[in-house]
Structure formats: structure tokens, C-alpha cells
Amino acid sequence: MVSENIVWQRTQRLVLSLPMQVSLLTGLCMIILWTLYFSSYPPVHDALHETRHHTLTVACH
Amino acid sequence: MKSIKYVLLTLIAIAVSGLIWLSKSFPVVSQSTVRLQTDPPLEQVIADDTTVKFQLQALDTDKQPLSMANIGVRIFTPTRNPWFTSDFPIVEGTELLNLEAITSEGNLEFEQVLPIRGKYGMKVAVSPLVEGAFEPFEQSLGWNVPENPVKYRNLAILAAILLGVGFAGGWIIGGEQTVRSDEIAPQPVRMLLSGMTIVAIAVLLFVNLSAEMASHHSEAGEVMSSTPSIVNERGMQVELSGDTQAVVGKLATQTVKVTNSSTGKPVTDVQVRVQSVALESDALMFAYQGIPDTTGKLIWSEQFFDGAPHKVTATVTPLESASRQFKPLQLSQEIEVEGIAPPLFVRFVSLSYFTLIFVVGLIAGFWRPRRRKIVPVTFNSLIANKV
Numbered sequence: 001m002v003s004e005n006i007v008w009q010r011t012q013r014l015v016l017s018l019p020m021q022v023s024l025l026t027g028l029c030m031i032i033l034w035t036l037y038f039s040s041y042p043p044v045h046d047a048l049h050e051t052r053h054h055t056l057t058v059a060c061h
Numbered sequence: 062m063k064s065i066k067y068v069l070l071t072l073i074a075i076a077v078s079g080l081i082w083l084s085k086s087f088p089v090v091s092q093s094t095v096r097l098q099t100d101p102p103l104e105q106v107i108a109d110d111t112t113v114k115f116q117l118q119a120l121d122t123d124k125q126p127l128s129m130a131n132i133g134v135r136i137f138t139p140t141r142n143p144w145f146t147s148d149f150p151i152v153e154g155t156e157l158l159n160l161e162a163i164t165s166e167g168n169l170e171f172e173q174v175l176p177i178r179g180k181y182g183m184k185v186a187v188s189p190l191v192e193g194a195f196e197p198f199e200q201s202l203g204w205n206v207p208e209n210p211v212k213y214r215n216l217a218i219l220a221a222i223l224l225g226v227g228f229a230g231g232w233i234i235g236g237e238q239t240v241r242s243d244e245i246a247p248q249p250v251r252m253l254l255s256g257m258t259i260v261a262i263a264v265l266l267f268v269n270l271s272a273e274m275a276s277h278h279s280e281a282g283e284v285m286s287s288t289p290s291i292v293n294e295r296g297m298q299v300e301l302s303g304d305t306q307a308v309v310g311k312l313a314t315q316t317v318k319v320t321n322s323s324t325g326k327p328v329t330d331v332q333v334r335v336q337s338v339a340l341e342s343d344a345l346m347f348a349y350q351g352i353p354d355t356t357g358k359l360i361w362s363e364q365f366f367d368g369a370p371h372k373v374t375a376t377v378t379p380l381e382s383a384s385r386q387f388k389p390l391q392l393s394q395e396i397e398v399e400g401i402a403p404p405l406f407v408r409f410v411s412l413s414y415f416t417l418i419f420v421v422g423l424i425a426g427f428w429r430p431r432r433r434k435i436v437p438v439t440f441n442s443l444i445a446n447k448v
Contacts, residue, residue, distance in 0.1 A: 012248060012252060015252060015255045016248065016251055016252070016255070018234065020255075021234050021255070022234060022423065024255055024258045024259065024262075025230045025234065025258075025423070026416065026419065026420065026423070027258075027262050028258050028261060028262055029223075029226065029227075029230075029416065029419050030412065030416050030419075031261075031262050031265040031266060031269070032265070033412060033415050033416070033419075034265075034269060034408075034412055035265050035268070035269060037411070037412075037415070038403075038408040038411065038412055039268075039269045039272055039273075040272050040273055040275075040276040040402045041268055041269060041272035042272070051215070052148065053109070053148045054148075054209070054211050054212055054215050055212060055215040055216055055219060056208070056212040056213055056215070056216040057145065057146060057216065057411045057414060058146075058148060058411060059146045059147070059148060059149075059150045059403035059407050059408060059411065060148050060149070060403065061149070061151060061309060061368045061400035061401055061402055061403060
């Protein structure tokens with residue numbers, strides 16, 4: 001029980017630490033950007049095809 | 062007597078050097094050239110939007126039109142640049158068009174959409190239809206297509222959003238993190254939110270990775286042809302054949318063949334208008350009007366740069382001087398165009414640019430509250446000092 005508590009506390013400290021929160025937020029932003037602008041997942045690609053072609057530095061096909 | 066000799070020698074020297082100078086500044090033999098005109102002017106062209114009408118005129122040494130000339134045109138797209146990609150990276154550094162035309166007045170007209178911004182190259186080869194009529198020559202031309210202005214606007218909007226979201230994120234993360242007494246279980250809530258973020262990242266990663274694997278497997282990249290479409294009417298047989306399966310980045314060849322259906326001999330006194338239309342947008346991508354060669358064939362190779370179905374149409378009409386007059390014949394065939402996903406490297410480069418903008422916003426937001434914290438202290442101390 002005690003060790004479980006320690007593990008939970010350590011996890012909390014790690015997850016809520018500043019570097020971890022910054023990386024989580026940046027990671028989420030990157031994966032959302034990838035999905036919207038660079039993913040070849042057909043439903044997303046087809047829905048945003050025009051937007052991709054009309055945004056500088058975004059490659060499409 | 063001696064002085065006259067020297068004067069004469071000096072005069073000769075001046076005359077010789079003058080002749081050398083003249084021969085250098087004015088070429089003795091002027092060359093045959095090709096004059097290029099476009100409508101609209103090239104600086105007004107919007108990439109992947111404007112259908113540009115190209116007008117080429119082959120001129121002889123006296124700047125007079127060359128008659129009975131064979132003109133070959135090849136257009137090359139701007140070179141590859143993964144660090145600042147266009148929206149069609151597969152099209153970069155490839156051949157867009159290869160067209161051979163038989164001209165009576167040395168002029169060639171065709172329409173073509175230019176897919177991307179940058180410096181295009183054109184190679185024109187002019188040769189006589191009757192051997193020895195004039196010296197065959199080649200000429201390279203080039204022009205620059207500006208970027209579509211909408212793209213700058215959209216990138217600015219995206220950059221503003223990324224900076225804003227980054228700033229807000231930085232503000233919150235860098236803000237006061239101490240737990241106030243009236244807060245109910247703030248840590249588990251924050252843990253839950255972080256957990257949800259991890260799950261969201263994992264789900265999106267899975268979706269994108271599997272989509273990437275799927276698109277990798279389906280790409281064969283083969284240009285293929287199927288059975289030609291044929292129209293047999295009014296004693297004429299028109300055949301449209303060529304690649305019906307095209308790939309972005311590669312040329313696909315199409316052939317129109319006109320023959321007399323009763324004799325089987327090629328027909329040359331007709332005009333053939335060919336055009337290709339992108340079916341998704343119903344936009345004209347390429348058009349050309351010409352006469353078939355001695356074998357009754359009109360051949361051209363074009364790149365279907367948009368990975369979507371296209372329709373190639375050929376219309377055959379008799380020339381005014383033709384012995385046989387008939388109503389125009391038309392036939393068409395659909396071209397399946399396989400799009401190729403942009404290279405991963407190119408996409409990662411652009412993603413890193415966007416992420417960088419976000420991180421800049423994040424850092425700005427992160428430092429903002431720290432500066433604000435100092436302000437009330439100074440303000441309070443100021444009041445305290447006054448009191």
C-alpha cells in the first residue's frame with residue numbers, strides 16, 4: 001500500500017513536472033498539425049485537400 | 062617620308078582594331094530564334110490556377126517566320142527543394158510536357174496549366190519538314206511563376222493561431238501552480254487531463270501510422286495503357302490510344318490516329334484538337350490544335366500532375382482545303398491518375414517549421430507571467446513608500 005502510494009506520487013511528480021507538461025502540449029500540437037496538414041489518412045486528406053494546397057510549405061498530391 | 066610611313070602604319074592599326082571591335086559587338090551571322098508569347102503575361106500567372114496560352118514563333122535569320130517547320134517543345138518544372146516545398150513535391154524537377162508539332166507558318170499554340178511556383182525551363186527544337194530548307198536549331202527558354210498569394214495569407218493565419226495557442230499554453234504552464242485551499246483535488250484532475258493528452262497522442266499516432274503504411278502498400282507507380290477508343294463514322298476512323306493509367310511525376314503519352322476507313326490510308330488534311338480536363342474541378346489542364354503527321358498520327362506526352370481522374374478528348378475536323386468535308390468527329394477517354402504521397406522528409410521539415418512557431422509562442426507565454434509577478438511587488442512597495 002505504502003509502495004503503491006510512493007509510485008503514484010512519483011508518477012504524479014513526473015507527469016505534472018514542467019518539462020513533461022511542455023512536452024505533452026507540444027506533442028499534442030505536433031500530432032494535431034500532422035493529422036490536419038500532412039497525414040495521408042484519406043478522410044482527413046480529402047476534407048482538407050484544398051486547405052493543404054492553399055497553405056505555403058504544405059505538400060500534397 | 063618616314064613620318065608618312067608611321068602615320069600610315071598607325072592608321073592601319075586603328076582600322077584593324079576598329080574592325081575587330083565591330084566584329085565583336087555585332088555578330089556576323091544572326092541566328093534563327095524562337096519567340097515566346099503568353100496570355101496572360103507570365104508574371105500574372107497563378108500556379109495551379111491559370112490556363113496559360115503559349116504562342117511560339119520560329120523566326121529565321123531575318124526575323125521572318127519559318128514556314129514548313131517541325132517544332133518540338135519540352136517543358137520542365139522547377140527544381141526540387143525539400144526545405145521550401147511546393148504543394149506538388151513529386152512534380153518538382155520533372156518533365157511537364159513533350160509535344161511535337163507540324164507547322165506551316167512556324168507558329169505553335171497550346172494551353173497548359175503550370176502546377177507550381179518557380180523557374181520553368183522550355184527546350185524548343187525546330188527542324189525543317191523538307192530536308193535542307195533551313196538549318197535545324199534548338200533554343201532554351203525559361204520563366205518564373207510567382208506563388209499563389211492566397212498561400213501566404215493562409216500561412217500567416219496558421220502562424221498566428223499557432224503563436225496564440227502556444228502563448229496561451231505557455232502562460233498557463235508557466236503560471237502560478239500552487240494549490241489553493243478551496244480547490245478540490247486539483248492534482249488528480251491535472252493527472253486526468255495529462256492522461257487524456259497521452260491517449261489522444263497515441264490514438265492520432267496509430268491512425269496516422271496505419272494510414273501511412275496503407276498508402277505505402279498501394280503505390281505501384283506504373284504508367285499503363287488499355288484498349289484504345291475508336292470512332293468509325295462517315296468513312297473516317299479516329300483512334301485515341303495511349304496511357305489510361307498515369308502517375309504524377311511521369312509523362313503519359315497519348316496518340317490520335319486518323320485513317321480513311323475504306324482504304325486504311327492515313328488522313329493528313331484534318332485538324333485535330335486535343336484537350337485534357339481534370340474531372341474533379343472540371344478545369345482545362347492542356348489543349349492543343351494541330352495537324353497529324355504523314356502517318357496520320359498526332360502524338361503528345363503530358364504529365365497529369367493532379368492525382369485525380371482526367372478526361373482526354375480529341376476532336377477531328379476537316380481542313381478548309383481538304384478534298385473531303387465531314388462533320389467534326391469527337392472521342393474521349395478517361396485517364397486514371399495515381400497520386401503519390403509527398404516524401405516523409407518533406408512533410409517532417411514543414412512540420413518542424415510549424416512546431417517552431419508554436420514553441421516560440423509557448424516560450425513567449427511562459428516568460429510573460431514571471432515578469433508580471435514583479436510588477437505588484439514594486440507597485441505595493443511604491444504605495445508603502447508613499448504612505
